[in-house]
Amino acid sequence: MSNRTFTIIKPEVVAKGFEGKVLDAFSERGFRVVALKKTQFSLEQASRFYAIHKDRPFFQGLLKYITSSPVVVAILEKENAVQDFRKLIGSTNPAEAEEGTIRKKFGSNIEQNAVHGSDSDENAQIEGSYFFSLFEQY
Numbered sequence: 001m002s003n004r005t006f007t008i009i010k011p012e013v014v015a016k017g018f019e020g021k022v023l024d025a026f027s028e029r030g031f032r033v034v035a036l037k038k039t040q041f042s043l044e045q046a047s048r049f050y051a052i053h054k055d056r057p058f059f060q061g062l063l064k065y066i067t068s069s070p071v072v073v074a075i076l077e078k079e080n081a082v083q084d085f086r087k088l089i090g091s092t093n094p095a096e097a098e099e100g101t102i103r104k105k106f107g108s109n110i111e112q113n114a115v116h117g118s119d120s121d122e123n124a125q126i127e128g129s130y131f132f133s134l135f136e137q138y
């Protein structure tokens with residue numbers, strides 16, 4: 001069990017200026033910010049980040065969406081971070097997400113679903129290292 005996860009506050013949330021509200025929701029649930037920045041995915045970064053989905057029908061749409069405008073990326077810390085964060089964000093499809101989850105509150109549809117959360121300790125480590133060196137983690 002690891003105590004860190006990686007998140008992306010996705011383009012539509014940042015475009016609306018709601019990243020502060022979402023960060024607040026993370027800290028209200030006990031997640032501490034280890035590293036944080038605003039950035040915009042290049043096509044190459046997005047293809048690599050979502051490589052696991054490269055054969056899925058929604059892959060090209062996903063690349064277009066995630067590269068469309070800036071995002072906020074962060075490493076978060078809490079006991080049992082990966083599992084607890086997935087619970088906090090809710091199902092991939094906001095329409096199916098439980099009340100009170102971030103995707104229910106801020107997500108628009110199965111693609112524009114507000115936030116990313118790593119699905120394993122290993123991926124949390126890999127994804128965080130794409131964006132932050134060890135000197136940028138506090």
Ligand code: GDP
Pocket residue numbers: 058061062091092110111112113115116117119
């Ligand atoms: P997650 O772990 O809950 O983010 O879900 P996945 O790893 O399965 O999918 C990665 C991302 O691809 C999701 O967060 C959505 O933004 C997008 N996505 C997943 N499934 C679909 C789909 O069926 N259609 C579309 N258009 N996008 C999807």
